[in-house]
Amino acid sequence: MQDTRELLKLIAEALQEKKGSDIRILEVKDLTLITDYFVIASGSSRIQVQALARHVEEKLEEHGVAPFRVEGFQEAQWILMDYGTVVVHVFLPEQREYYNLERLWGDAKVITDLIDPV
Helix, strand or coil: CCCHHHHHHHHHHHHHHCCCEEEEEEECCCCCCCCCEEEEEECCCHHHHHHHHHHHHHHHHCCCCCCCEEECCCCCCEEEEECCCEEEEEECHHHHHHHCHHHHCCCCEEECCCCCCC
16 A cells, blocks of 8 residues: 555544544654654553454555554553554553653644544
8 A cells, every 4th residue: 555645544444443532643754754644542441452453453454554563462551553654553541641642742743634523
């Protein structure tokens, strides 16, 4: 898949389909060399956090895209999925509040047009 916007939309759709909450897309490409975008979402329990990550992975695999790596799946407090130009972060609310990536990357542009309003 060559189109990063399409990848972002598929990720956002997958998170919404499994009722992920507070989904944010941050454009960080001018702030770091690590990636171009962060997609951040929360799940209300460890089971939901795992379900969100699993659904993202399955949906993208249907389009021939696999993560370079996944971290934190067993603990399911903060799952990081590295897709190269996009890194997905799925948190429990307490972990998301503690690490506060939105504040840490406060200079990032927030992308809103790829997330369907709830």
